[in-house]
Amino acid sequence: MDIHHSIIHNMANPRELERLFRRDPEAFKSAFPSVREQHPDSQVLAVWQERLHFKEAETTERASIFQKDFLVMGILALLAGLVSRVIFQYTEQHAIAPINLVYGIFPFIAAYFVYKNAPGKKVLATLASLFVLSGVYLNLLPLEKTDSMLLVYLHLPIFLWVVVGLAFTGKEFRSGSTRLAYLKWNGEFAILYASMAISGMLLTALTMQLFRFVGMNIEDFYFRNVVLFGAAALAVVAAYLITKNLKLARNIAPYIAKIFSPLVLVTLLVYLITVIAVGKNPFLDRDFLLSFNGILLIVLAVTIFSITESGAAEKKNISDYINLALIVLALVIDSVALSAIVFRLSSYGITPNRLAVLGINLLIWANLLWIMLTYLQFLRNKLGPAAIQNAVTAYLPVYGIWAAFVTVAFPLIF
Template identity: 75%
Template sequence: MTMDISNLIIENLANPHELERMYRKEPEAFKKSISYAWGKNPDSQVLAVWYERLHFKETANTEKTSLFQKDFLSMGILAMLAGISTRGILHFIEQQAIAPINLVFGILPFIAAYFVYNNTPQRNVLYTLAALFLISGVYLNILPPEHKDSIILAYLHLPIFLWVLLGLAFTGNEYGIGSKRLAYLKFNGEFCILYASMAISGMMLTALTMHLFRFVGMDISEFYFENVVLFGAAALAIVATYLVSRNLKLAKNIAPYIAKIFSPLVLATLLAYLITVIWVGKNPFLDRNFLIFFNGILLSVLAVTIFSITESGTDEKKNISDYINFALIILALIIDSVALSAMVFRLSSFGITPNRLAVLGVNILIWANLIWIMLSYMRFLQNKTGPSTIQDAVTKYLPVYGFWAAFVTFTFPLIF
């Protein structure tokens, strides 16, 4: 039959309509016959085109499948290593040999390794990543195991520094390009959505498992949480990284809608809260705990604003979300200005401490960033620039947060 179709193909080389009809009628037989027909007529351009058309898809699909399997295998290995490492670190934490903050080294280096494996950077970037992760880990564990303010500040700022370092692994050789930094911020939003979704499923499985074993009179909660839940939580971070990197539609489709829904809710809630604070007379200048909470609100608003900006896309047209984002920025700027004034007041009144200096520094950084974003948004709303200038105000400032986090982490324990 193959020979018969091959002969028909050769007879109809000048009749493209008939060739197309034959292919649609019996695609598999036609595909097998093309090779034979082309062998008989190696100079035929028509047969050469048909051969490439029919076999190119096969090659592309093979390469795509091979790449998928390679990525899946690397993800599986790194997920297992992350889970094992995290469980091992927990053992030393329980022995009080190391600080709990070391748990970040059970996850972040393996996410960085996944990025590097799938987008190998130049040697200088690779060596920088490896050196900084290693130095961070060694430095963290030579700090004295004391609960001094400077040590606690180092513990709090280290994850921020490592997060920026993870951004270097994500962007690779293109670390200076704004679009790649923006892609990293989008990755974070989609990662959080996907991880939370899978974590909820894991919680349901955990609850079901606990109840099943209780029915037979066994309490496995301690063993299960230490060996299964912790392992799964660490491994799940690598799985979520893999799924987001593979352009999973769930997170990418839902993230912009969450940003559009969440931003106005946050704006309305914070406006109501600030009005209430003024009404009851809460004073961040004198109330230390309220000032700490006030700064927490500021960081939350900044995170929501940046999330909304990164998910707004590159559409030149303005919409209601842009005005809501601008209002959030103004609100965050007001909150930061109050917090900044309160910190200056407390420093001048009560003296310098590591906590006050660290909070003052981060407030100054955020204030400058918010001013830049606000001015960029004003120009966009006045039709003077496109949305890329707003995104630049976010992405170009990321290393500044990383440098400040590194400064607090590595110098405050030495200075104080």
């Protein structure tokens, strides 16, 4: 039976029509018009007519580089590159701290979200105030490589990341689903930016080699101008592409989450068994304690990425049990790290680093415990998957508040 007759024969069988379409989309599309002409009153075919031609109708307006969204993105990308280059000039002269480079990226991504979302005067005023006040405060601090200043440099990007999240969510900043969308955007952004960055590195390598062939070494000029400019501008371009529903990152993100979760779980189990076998002690070994905390952050990031890439309507599957195992493992690691930090505080006294690590470990421990308890209820059919995602999104402002506290208060306290 050819595709034409197969469509007619299965007009009352939506599942079979879907199977025919997926088996050979082009043949289905070619045969469909004649079937539609023969059966103009069929509601099933009317739905398929819209499905097959909706995108064509949506894109009848000629795509143009002069579309407003594209122009706004282009202007913001250029500004991000130029501002980053100016900031870099001052950092080379040791006039300001290198961490100021974040102000060549975050405000311009936030500006694009403000343009897209029209967040309202209060949110807009809050965003502008947070960027300006944090930038002014940062540059009033002394240019010293003290522990408290290094903590400022580590926590400021986290705080600004939360501020960008406020720009993304706009008026719906209290909505868990909007916060979840921001987390998903971050995962897709990371994938797309990394893909474009790899392409940029290949272009850079090719450019360097081509100029070497003619006896010119442009490495210093190229990295100080083109690479720095491009890295900042590319962040705004990636933000624009993700908001335009680019399928590359959106389609691959769930698969990366499903692949990496079990790999991280197995790697960590082998690592921890090895650690026990060789007798490493986080209570006495400071570097090992730091690596323990690094592992904890990686596990937290992978777990959150996996949870956010799961659909709210998905049923239980093996990925959920892997996520729960990762969360339990992270709780064990965090409990050991907390014990080691408390031991070092009581034995060696209070320092900015120890206090900051204690604070972030307590926050992560509470977040992981909440997610774990929610996951257990989900696996026992007492809660839906949306509750797990809520346990992730509702906690985001807490990290932002802690990052702001460390950034502002630690230089004054210590």
